[in-house]
Amino acid sequence: MDIFLQQIVNGLVQGSIYALVALGYTMVYGIMGLINFAHGEVVMIGTLVTITVAGSLIKAGMPVALAGLAGLSASVLVCMALGWGLERIAYRPLRNAPRLTPLITAIGMSIVLQNLAMMIWGRNYLTFPALLPKINFEVAGAHFTFIQVVIVLVSAATMGGLLALIYRTKLGMAMRATAQNPAVASLMGVNINRVIAAAFVIGSALGALAGVMVGTYYEIAHYQMGFMLGLKAFTAAVLGGIGNLAGAMLGGLLLGLIEALGAGYIGDLTGGFLGSHYQDIFAFIVLIVVLMFKPSGLFGEKTGDRA
Amino acid sequence: MRTKLSVVALSVVAAFALSACGQKEEPKPVATPATPIGKPEVVVKLGHVAPMTGPQAHLGKDNENGARLAIEELNAKGMEIGGAKVKFELLAEDDAADPKQGAIVAQKLVDAKVNGVIGHLNSGTTIPASKLYADAGIPQISGSATNPKYTQQGFATAFRVMANDVQQGKVLGEFAVKQGIKTVAIVDDRTAYGQGLADEFKKAAEASGLKVVATEYTNDKATDFKAILTKIKSTKAELVFFGGMDAQGGPMAKQMKELGIKAKFLGGDGVCTPEFMKLGGEASEGNFCSLPGMPLEKLAKGPEFRDKFTKKFNAEIQLYAPYVYDAVMVMADSMKRADSVEPAKFLPAIGQTRYDGVTALIEFDSVGDLKGGAISIYQYKSGKLEYVETLGGSAVDSAKAEVKEAVAEVKEAAQAVAGAATAVGKEVAAEAKDVAKSAAEAGKDAVKAGAEAVKNAAEATKAAVEKK
Numbered sequence: 096m097d098i099f100l101q102q103i104v105n106g107l108v109q110g111s112i113y114a115l116v117a118l119g120y121t122m123v124y125g126i127m128g129l130i131n132f133a134h135g136e137v138v139m140i141g142t143l144v145t146i147t148v149a150g151s152l153i154k155a156g157m158p159v160a161l162a163g164l165a166g167l168s169a170s171v172l173v174c175m176a177l178g179w180g181l182e183r184i185a186y187r188p189l190r191n192a193p194r195l196t197p198l199i200t201a202i203g204m205s206i207v208l209q210n211l212a213m214m215i216w217g218r219n220y221l222t223f224p225a226l227l228p229k230i231n232f233e234v235a236g237a238h239f240t241f242i243q244v245v246i247v248l249v250s251a252a253t254m255g256g257l258l259a260l261i262y263r264t265k266l267g268m269a270m271r272a273t274a275q276n277p278a279v280a281s282l283m284g285v286n287i288n289r290v291i292a293a294a295f296v297i298g299s300a301l302g303a304l305a306g307v308m309v310g311t312y313y314e315i316a317h318y319q320m321g322f323m324l325g326l327k328a329f330t331a332a333v334l335g336g337i338g339n340l341a342g343a344m345l346g347g348l349l350l351g352l353i354e355a356l357g358a359g360y361i362g363d364l365t366g367g368f369l370g371s372h373y374q375d376i377f378a379f380i381v382l383i384v385v386l387m388f389k390p391s392g393l394f395g396e397k398t399g400d401r402a
Numbered sequence: 403m404r405t406k407l408s409v410v411a412l413s414v415v416a417a418f419a420l421s422a423c424g425q426k427e428e429p430k431p432v433a434t435p436a437t438p439i440g441k442p443e444v445v446v447k448l449g450h451v452a453p454m455t456g457p458q459a460h461l462g463k464d465n466e467n468g469a470r471l472a473i474e475e476l477n478a479k480g481m482e483i484g485g486a487k488v489k490f491e492l493l494a495e496d497d498a499a500d501p502k503q504g505a506i507v508a509q510k511l512v513d514a515k516v517n518g519v520i521g522h523l524n525s526g527t528t529i530p531a532s533k534l535y536a537d538a539g540i541p542q543i544s545g546s547a548t549n550p551k552y553t554q555q556g557f558a559t560a561f562r563v564m565a566n567d568v569q570q571g572k573v574l575g576e577f578a579v580k581q582g583i584k585t586v587a588i589v590d591d592r593t594a595y596g597q598g599l600a601d602e603f604k605k606a607a608e609a610s611g612l613k614v615v616a617t618e619y620t621n622d623k624a625t626d627f628k629a630i631l632t633k634i635k636s637t638k639a640e641l642v643f644f645g646g647m648d649a650q651g652g653p654m655a656k657q658m659k660e661l662g663i664k665a666k667f668l669g670g671d672g673v674c675t676p677e678f679m680k681l682g683g684e685a686s687e688g689n690f691c692s693l694p695g696m697p698l699e700k701l702a703k704g705p706e707f708r709d710k711f712t713k714k715f716n717a718e719i720q721l722y723a724p725y726v727y728d729a730v731m732v733m734a735d736s737m738k739r740a741d742s743v744e745p746a747k748f749l750p751a752i753g754q755t756r757y758d759g760v761t762a763l764i765e766f767d768s769v770g771d772l773k774g775g776a777i778s779i780y781q782y783k784s785g786k787l788e789y790v791e792t793l794g795g796s797a798v799d800s801a802k803a804e805v806k807e808a809v810a811e812v813k814e815a816a817q818a819v820a821g822a823a824t825a826v827g828k829e830v831a832a833e834a835k836d837v838a839k840s841a842a843e844a845g846k847d848a849v850k851a852g853a854e855a856v857k858n859a860a861e862a863t864k865a866a867v868e869k870k
Contacts, residue, residue, distance in 0.1 A: 098636045101661070105628040218459035222680055231660070238662045301651060313625050313653055315681050317454060323623055358629035362618075371630045372592050372619035 097236025102359045103352065108243045110351020111250040112312070115305040117335070117343040118250075118257060119298040124275045125338035126294045128194070132201040133181060135325015137174050137299050138210035138218030141306025142223065142316040143216050144170040150224050163226035170303040177208075178299025182292050205322070212318040219402075220317050223310035246308050253301060254344045261340065268292060334382050334394025346393065353378050403832025412574035444486045446743045447493055448473065448730065449511035451504065451531070452523035457623055457649040460677060460720055465523050465546065466494050467715045468723030472730035477839035481734065484741050490734070497527045497592075508534040516540060517743050518733045520726060525549030532560045541749050543733055545725030547600040548694065549609035553769040563728050563764055565694035565775025567595070571602025571668055573777040573793045574692050578641055578668060579610045581690075581798065587665070588637035589630060589654070591646035594624070597672045600645030607643075615639050620650060627654045628661065635663050647672040659685040666690075673813065675721050679782050686782040690790065693778050697763045697789045698724060707760045728759035757868055 116138055123131045136327045149166025155160060185204050225282045230241040261267040273282040273290045309324065310316050327350065335346025358379030361369050369376070385393060442865040450469045452462035473490045481488045493516060496505040499618045504527030511519060512534055519535055522528040528547035543561045544552065550566045578586060590600035604614055615637040618630040631654070634642060637659055642658065643663050644651050651673035660665065667689040669678075674691035676807035698704030698719075707727065711719055735757050740748035757764045765773040779790040 101632045101635070102629060105626075105632060109626055109628070116545070143870050213455070213459075218454070218463055220457075220460065220652075220677060220681055222683075231662070233662070240660055314656065315625070315649075315653055317457065317649075320625070355629040355632075362633075370617070370619045371633070372621060374629065377642065387754055 098359070100235055100237040102355045104239050104243070106352035106355030107348065108246055108312070108346065108351070109355060110331075110348035111247045112305065112309055112324075112347075113328050113331040113350050114344045114347025115246075115250040115253060115301065115308060116324055117256060117332040117347045118340060119301045119305070120325075120329055120332045121335075121337050121340060121343040122298045122301070124332070125340075126270055127186075127277075127291055129186060129197050130201065130329070130337075131181075131186075131295075131298070132198070132325065132329075133185075133204040134298065134302055135310050135321035135323075135328070136175055136205050136212070137181075137302035137307040137321070138309065138324060139305030139316070139321030140177060140208065140212060141170040141174045141321065143212060143221065143306075143308040143318070144173045144303075145286050145307050146223055146316055149226060153224050159224070159226060160225070166224075166226070167304070167307050170307060171300050174299040174303035174306070175296045178295040178302070179292055181299075182295040186295075187266075187288070187291075204255055205325075209318055209322070212293075216318055218318070221328075223314045223316055226307075226311050227312065242311055246312060249308060250305065250344070250347075253304065254340060257297075257301075257340050260297070266290070270294060277386055289351055294318050330378065330382060333392055334385060336389075336392030339392070339394045342392055342394030349381070349393075350378055353381055354360065417713050419512050431445055442486045444483070444488050444743060445492050446488055446518075446737070447514065447516040448468070448490060448519070448733065449493045449495060449514070449516040449519040450726075450767060451495045451497050451507055451511070451517050451519065451521040451527070453499035453527075454494075454588065456498045456500075458499045458523070458647055461647070461675075461722065462496070462499075464720035464723045465521065465726045466492075467711065467717070468545070468726035469494075469520050469730050471711060471714060471723075472727045472734075476734050479736065483737050483743055486739075488729075492687055497522055497524075497531075499524050499527060501530050501594075504528070504531045505534065507531075511535075512538040512540060517657070517737075517745055518542070518606045520545065520729045520733065521721065522547065524593065524595055525552060525598060528552050529555070529594055531641070532557055535559050539745050539749070541733065541736075541745055543726075543729040543752070545729040546671075546722040547595070547710060549594045549604060551594070551598070552601075553771050557770075559749065561732075561766055561770040563759070563761065563772055564722075564725050565777055566668070566771055567599045567602045569775055570692055570777050571599055571604075571693060572606040573779070574603050574643070574668060574670060575606025575612065575688070576610055577779055577793065578607060578643070579612060581641075583612060583641045583666070585613045585637070585639045586641045587634040587637060588614055588643045589618045589620060589627075589634075589645070591622045591644075591650055593622050593623075593646070595672065596645035596647075598645070599672075600643065602767075603643055603645065603670075616800070620646070620654075622650065625653055631658055631661050635661055641666045641667050641668055644669045644673060648675045648678035648681065652678045652683075652686065655689065656681040657684040671721065674780055674787065676718055676787070677720060679785055679787075682782075687784070688782065690779055690781050691787075693721075693780060694775055696778055696792055697778060697780070698760075700789070700792075701760060701762075703760045704719070724760045728757075728761050728764060731759060732757050732764055754759055767859055835838065 119134045123129055129183045129218030145166035148169040149162045151163055152162035181204055185200050186197055189200060227242050227245060232239050261270060269285045272285055273287050277287050331347040331350040332343045334350060354374050358371045358374035361373055362371060450466055452465040453459055454462045469492055473492050476490050493511060493514060495507040495511060497507050504522055509530035519540055521544055522531055523546050525547040528544050529552050532542055532552060536559045541559050543563060545563055547562060548564055548567045548570060550568045552559050553562060588600050588604055590596040608614060616634050618634060618640060620627055620630060644654060651669050655667045671692045673694045674693045681688045698708055706717060707724055711723060732755050736751040736755060737743050737748045740751035742748050753766055754766055755766055767773050776792050778792045780787045781790050
């Protein structure tokens with residue numbers, strides 16, 4: 096039983112990380128129907144900037160908490176600028192282009208950012224400074240750390256904050272209007288350029304936050320860390336219904352849990368025929384089944400053929 | 403709109419250009435050397451393949467640096483082969499540790515008509531690529547592919563300057579038993595290297611009485627191992643053996659600690675790196691790993707090599723650089739001895755190599771494996787890899803195996819003889835006593851001969867041990 100509980104904890108934390116990254120995907124998709132494949136790389140840059148800033152500040156003798164905060168703010172700022180730049184340079188000129196064109200550009204941007212990061216930070220693995228105290232808890236035989244608790248709380252709070260932003264503020268209203276119909280929204284006096292840029296900037300800030308969380312959790316970073324993470328988070332967003340914030344959160348948690356339980360029990364369930372390296376099979380079987388019966392994802396709304 | 407589109411097009415082009423230049427550092431095309439009037443110059447192209455991108459890029463760069471150092475030294479020294487001055491040139495390729503890309507770049511090197519290939523780094527890329535090189539008759543020496551399959555495919559072109567995983571797995575299994583471990587969980591990363599090493603370890607561990615209580619798998623890009631480690635925790639294994647690389651091993655050791663797993667961690671050459679300790683932090687402390695060969699400090703030319711390397715590249719040796727360096731030197735040495743840079747001509751010379759390299763006295767056996775490869779055990783201690791002991795070495799092993807075989811043969815012969823004798827004795831009555839007697843005598847002779855064989859083999863063992 097304690098093993099089962101431990102797997103649930105593993106899955107929840109992993110799922111919260113997926114959810115945090117998935118929120119960035121889903122936010123941009125919800126507003127402009129674009130899958131920003133470079134989002135995983137934004138997360139990666141967020142992690143690496145924090146390493147550089149917080150790491151050097153700690154070395155210079157600054158208290159860890161303060162240095163961590165400085166690192167977080169620096170990475171949020173850098174990623175916001177990056178998100179704005181991506182939109183301005185790569186996506187805005189293609190806003191009226193066929194749907195595939197921005198998709199390819201997004202993949203191209205992802206490659207550019209990876210290689211840029213490789214040039215700046217090198218090929219080696221970097222160790223992330225220990226920003227949060229290492230406290231271990233044990234409840235009913237399941238071990239978890241303070242960092243894991245923080246990750247789950249941060250991603251829940253982020254989703255709450257985003258929901259409030261979308262449904263309670265003027266900017267949120269403008270975003271929803273743009274999502275429904277950009278042309279009409281602009282006729283109503285919504286500056287859609289600004290709204291879309293805001294979506295990118297906010298999404299990238301979330302990416303930076305996710306990056307710091309991932310870094311604190313695993314304590315390693317690498318210029319290619321964003322790729323797999325981005326892909327999994329994208330899967331989570333699709334599972335929950337891309338474009339839907341609550342869906343991204345739940346999709347992330349679900350994916351994390353399926354993976355952990357899959358890896359933990361696949362061997363027992365198949366009598367040793369399939370090993371734990373088939374853990375992804377479960378995740379993707381669930382994804383396929385969900386998409387077969389609900390093509391827009393678990394919580395996705397039916398969208399017309401807009402693009 | 404049109405101008406805007408062109409901006410995007412430009413940025414996409416820039417993207418590809420950037421990615422291309424980031425992925426591989428291709429040597430600048432050297433113009434065909436102007437032949438001086440005095441002596442003709444020959445350019446010898448050596449291919450080098452290792453992952454320069456992806457999770458193992460740090461090891462790939464390390465390998466390439468080893469090759470570069472060797473080539474620069476060869477060129478600085480100036481070598482003459484077949485009456486012409488030879489200039490070595492490195493064609494460095496990136497296979498991203500991916501078997502598919504490994505085959506693609508191998509084909510590229512074949513098309514470029516390289517004289518020889520150094521690499522690849524991973525067994526998983528080396529094995530499929532070795533077929534292409536074998537078909538093209540291009541000699542290949544790997545400094546780091548340890549999966550036994552590589553040299554067992556029957557290719558005359560495949561060599562390695564490092565002990566293989568049969569030897570390494572065996573030493574690690576025996577070492578675990580010596581540490582008083584009784585139950586072990588095995589994790590591998592499903593690459594040719596990780597799986598191969600884990601399988602060999604499992605064989606050796608089970609043969610020496612260890613109980614394998616869990617077998618789990620991950621992949622060579624994973625960062626989260628909590629699910630499989632949780633499962634391992636439930637088996638209460640005393641040791642976790644990992645067949646894989648440092649990028650996974652370090653975080654794995656760390657996550658073991660976070661989950662409250664008290665088992666020890668043990669791994670092969672892939673995790674025996676400074677990077678592992680950096681990534682594993684305190685969790686690596688006190689655990690063990692193994693490396694083929696002897697520690698650089700114990701080798702005559704080791705410290706000198708370390709100095710040269712760190713001075714030139716301003717970086718610590720990660721793992722295989724000395725082996726790759728030796729691989730290049732062996733290739734050049736064979737060309738020199740064959741007095742030709744033609745693959746077909748100097749290939750036989752590689753098999754007859756007897757080269758005193760940085761890592762070992764390099765000689766190859768009939769399939770192209772390093773003769774007498776020793777395995778050293780190291781311990782992670784306060785952020786450093788500390789040498790513990792060197793085990794194995796094939797001379798002793800093979801002698802031991804011979805003794806075992808001889809004993810078994812003798813036993814069998816004796817049994818057969820005894821059986822035959824009693825059968826004969828029963829069937830033939832008193833009058834045929836003589837026949838039985840002679841049969842028994844023959845049996846006695848056979849036993850004697852067998853005993854002698856045992857004695858010989860034992861002597862061979864002793865001699866081999868003494869030689870060591």
